[in-house]
Amino acid sequence: MANSLNLNIDRSSPVPLYHQVVQGIENAIHDGTLVPGSKLENEIDLAAAMNLSRPTMRKAMDELVRAGLLVRKRGVGTQVVASQVRRPLELSSLFDDLSANGGKPTTDVLTFSHHEADPAILEKLGLAKGASVYHFTRLRLVDGKPLALMENWVRDDIVEIDEAGLADHGLYGILRNGGVNFRLAQQRIGAMIANDYQAPLLETTPGAALVTMERTAVDDTGRMVETGRHVYRADQYSFEMTLVQR
Amino acid sequence: MANSLNLNIDRSSPVPLYHQVVQGIENAIHDGTLVPGSKLENEIDLAAAMNLSRPTMRKAMDELVRAGLLVRKRGVGTQVVASQVRRPLELSSLFDDLSANGGKPTTDVLTFSHHEADPAILEKLGLAKGASVYHFTRLRLVDGKPLALMENWVRDDIVEIDEAGLADHGLYGILRNGGVNFRLAQQRIGAMIANDYQAPLLETTPGAALVTMERTAVDDTGRMVETGRHVYRADQYSFEMTLVQR
DNA sequence: GCAATTACTTTGTCCTGACAATAGGATGAT
DNA sequence: ATCATCCTATTGTCAGGACAAAGTAATTGC
Structure with missing residues (x-):
């Protein structure tokens, strides 16, 4: 043996x-x-x-x-250990949520702006009153079918972001290129009902189940760099993980 | 400094x-x-x-x-590391999902049976055809208000389970007492819409958002001991975690 | 024959020591 | 003054050894 x-x-x-x-x-x-x-x-x-x-x-x-x-x-x-239990998304996939599922992921930038942050965002990113952030919403598609609607806020004192770059390299690509080394992220997963704004974008109906994910990412210097709220079609996405008892 | x-x-x-x-x-x-x-x-x-x-x-x-x-x-x-990011549920909470939130959690056993497992459960628990399992559904309440509906299947060749013990000591209490040492669990989190069976039990309306969680737990000998499917009221529960980039 | 004890195997913890790799500041040359 | 280079502080990796703790198997005593 x-x-x-x-x-x-x-x-x-x-x-x-x-x-x-x-x-x-x-x-x-x-x-x-x-x-x-x-x-x-x-x-x-x-x-x-x-x-x-x-x-x-x-x-x-x-x-x-x-x-x-x-x-x-x-x-x-x-x-x-017994088989069956496969290597899941796991902790390491701090970025790039999907892309492994076979299909071709693409991203549409829906809105893009750069403005003063409201209090809730200031708090989440640990910024001082009056600070500005990038704010944008994107639609993630796999094989042309909408999967997720993503809204993000990024502090603007590290890397300059523009709409074209965002579409080309992705958020984490830009940030990594700009020298940001992510170390950890806090994440919360829940559920909600698709509203009238989300439903058509995700090509579903109002009232459909959505998985929600809120995340704030911290880099190696302890700065909170990015926070966002994503919603996924529940019929096409779920979060897998393996918990280990130490 | x-x-x-x-x-x-x-x-x-x-x-x-x-x-x-x-x-x-x-x-x-x-x-x-x-x-x-x-x-x-x-x-x-x-x-x-x-x-x-x-x-x-x-x-x-x-x-x-x-x-x-x-x-x-x-x-x-x-x-x-920067504050804000608090110690969340984290990996260690393989059991006892909640109880930290202040309220008093109680559990009602809704159904309890012991019968031959259907093929889907056999596969999830890695059992041979014809094996039997315990099957039960429970309602978890906090301060008397329903929070989660839990359906579980447990292999019957390790510990004997009865309805009274389940109500008194909880599933993981019984299993730990029976000498089961859990080592890891695979978990999947998603979302769904409350159906006509779930809604009244959870004191909500059909069509309300629910967080779903499926989990299979493995003990230190590699046996898959327990699998279950839980649904939570989305307005009262979400999963928090901290991801660490190694 | 059976149970208690002993011996053995294997992981768990801890120590001392050494050198490599990297980041950042200090130094020096241009 | 500016840039390249060196130096230093700190973490990253690796070695080898020692003993403790726990679980299993063998042995011994009754």
Whole structure:
């Protein structure tokens, strides 16, 4: 039952050793080399087999446990977790909500303006009274069919944004290019009924179910850079995630 | 700006040192000793000040970074993240969705049965054809007002469940008592419109917005123990989370 | 034969030490 | 004065070792 799992570790690569191990095991699980339910060799031997130290091996396994692919039990060993539970959107997808679903996503910019922020937005972005923000609404389509209506506010003291760039590179593309490194985001997911404004844009009827998502993103210097409110057609979108009990 | 942060580390305590540090810093942030935006001392000095090794201190900080309370930058230092972004439900709340909101949560068991599982449930729980499951629906109320309608299926080869116990101890209470250690869960959040069955139970009207949540929970041996579908009144509930970019 | 004890395996925690990579400021040359 | 270069502070990665705790299996005593 103990799978030996031969991985190639490239010590000259710039990618950290523990991350190479993470990817290696991930791949092994995906392509069936590591069967769900099977037990891995113990940390010491595994580390020795790859010429790594135990802390390095452990750090790799830590990540996989956090990701929900492995399960450890003291005195027993480490197991590949039951299949079925796939790698979901997961936390890492701080940006680019979709695009993985196969279809071709496109975006229409509906409105674009640059004006003084109202109090609610000032608070959400932690700005001083009188500060200005970019404000725009966009329609996200997949294969030409409307999926989401997105309204965003972005502080204007970091990157300059114009309508054309927004359409071409996307919001996060512009911000990343402008040197913004996002670190975390707070997000709230709920539901509402499509109103008369939203319904025609999303090609549905007033009263249809919508998934709502509000998000505020923070960069690595602690500034709240962007906040927004998105609504998705409930029949075409839902949020998947894997929760890990530490 | 460098906060010294005097923490008491109890080396005789059974709780790991790194976890004591995590709690200490968490508290310091909460009660204002550590101001958002302020810089911490560097890892080496902090570790030395508490008579800890750097790896131990780092492990503690790792957790706080993952939780979104701290932000690290190589060559620069570690910062307390901007306020506003509070500790949300977060991953740890695999169970006990609410109860923190102040009100008194109660639960009514509406239906309870034990029968052969249909194919969809068999697949979700990874059971063989012909296996039986517990199936029940519950109404969750806060301060007597209905909040959520919950329908669950639980495999019957681990713990015996009866209606009275369910009402008294809750589903996760029973399972934990029965020796089930949950490790992870896959969850999907979406939206729908209240139908004629749901509306009166939730004391709302057909057509009202509902948040839907489907979840399958896996224990530490890799078994899928429980799956369920919950609907919440959208005007009273939403899912909050913090996403961390690693 | 059965139960309590012991031994062993494996993960969990912690330590010391070292060097690399990056960001930012200080320094120096032009 | 301005720009390129060097230096320093700080986090990122990695090694090797040691002991504790928990779960499992084997052994022993009755």
